[in-house]
Amino acid sequence: MATPGFTLDDLRAVLRQAAGDTDVVDSDITDVPFEDLGFDSLAMLEVAAVLSSEHQMEDLDSVIGTRRTPREVVALVNGASGAGHVDNSVVIAAPYDLVWEMSNDVPSWPELFSEYASAEVLGRDGDTITFRLTTVPDESGTSWSWVSERHMDKENGTVRAHRVERGPFAYMEIFWEYRTTAEGVRMRWVQDFHLRPEAPLDDAAMEARMNHNTAIQMERIKKLVEQRAGRA
Template identity: 80%
Template sequence: MEEHMAATSGTTGFTLNDLRGVLRKAAGDTDVIDGDIIDLTFGALGFDSLTMLEIAAVLDSEYQVKDPESVIQTGRTSREVLALVNGASGVGHVDNSVVIAAPYDLVWEMTNDVSSWPELFSEYASAEVLGRDSGTITFRLTTVPDENGAQWSWVSKRSMDKENGTVRAHRVETGPFAYMEIFWEYRTTAQGVRMRWVQDFHLLPEAPLDDAAMEERMNHNTVVQMARIKKRVEQRAGRA
């Protein structure tokens, strides 16, 4: 896959919403395109070979993607197509995990109670729930002031599947990001619950950091936040 990524496109800043528009033009206005499609294969979305050729044609005509046929042949999912179109050097990826010695139900409930995140995380000043729809929540996060007194705020959407131990989220208000897609996974082990966070993103050209610098910052901060969460959940488990 890396060979294809290096050989396909010089386009940057191609977002998931851009891709939704491409899919809609190629496949028609179907509700499935507005769903959580980031890791679904195009076959699972119901796209046949002719539709995939239409997708390649739109990528070529509207985004001048180099070798779009290779992109749609190699990219099996929206995530992979985003990576291919943006180029190997234009994609950020962070993958971290921690084992929490506490019952699954407690780990799940504490880490998915978005309204309590300002107490659970040290980086958030507030978390405002804007709406709920079945297992999906829309919310606004605001960070604590940085060393210069600046705060950042954005809206995200989060879909939770407790039975399968997965959470998928993305920024609705992307700010400096072309896109930010987040995947959380929970797995029970002999030592406790292994909580894994995967973040895939691409920063816009005008952003103050590039993807590599943001990866370094996220990796550092994720370790700090996971350690804090582990301590708080295990303390709660001990009291229980």
């Protein structure tokens, strides 16, 4: 199992070991795509091999390719050390374009998700959107609000996001994947996170809460998208 508290500097050492000494890893690489840093798929397999050897992590070859930036790999390693990880999917019987457009239309999320009261777009830069989400009040009347950044790649069927305002989370990394199947579009949500020590829940309790809530939201989205597809 990986060592807790894996940092960006730890990853820099792994990148140097995998690709040789390179000055690029000494810059601010946190959210720079690996391909822009010069790390192709073969180089990332070498990174996976080093991490597997040094941190006793298994099956990295199959998952490290879904991590686009150093931030996401750091979250992956910390997740293997016992931090939170949830992975859920649903198949939606609707065209790919419709599933993609409805689920990625952030301003409409208060209608698509039952948990959000508002979704305020703060900025856009190409396929990247920064926005503030506010939840509907819980049973105690409390609403929660935070800012997230989301990068959407429709051609490859992937979305990568993270919380900018982390609140009780030390980190929260999100990966969405869309794949066309014979039954429809398989929409998959992966969330890697770690709660701060002072948070009201621990990682295991948050995992259980997320798994429960994600199933509800996915079924709601499936129903709404399939209804729209039927009308179309």
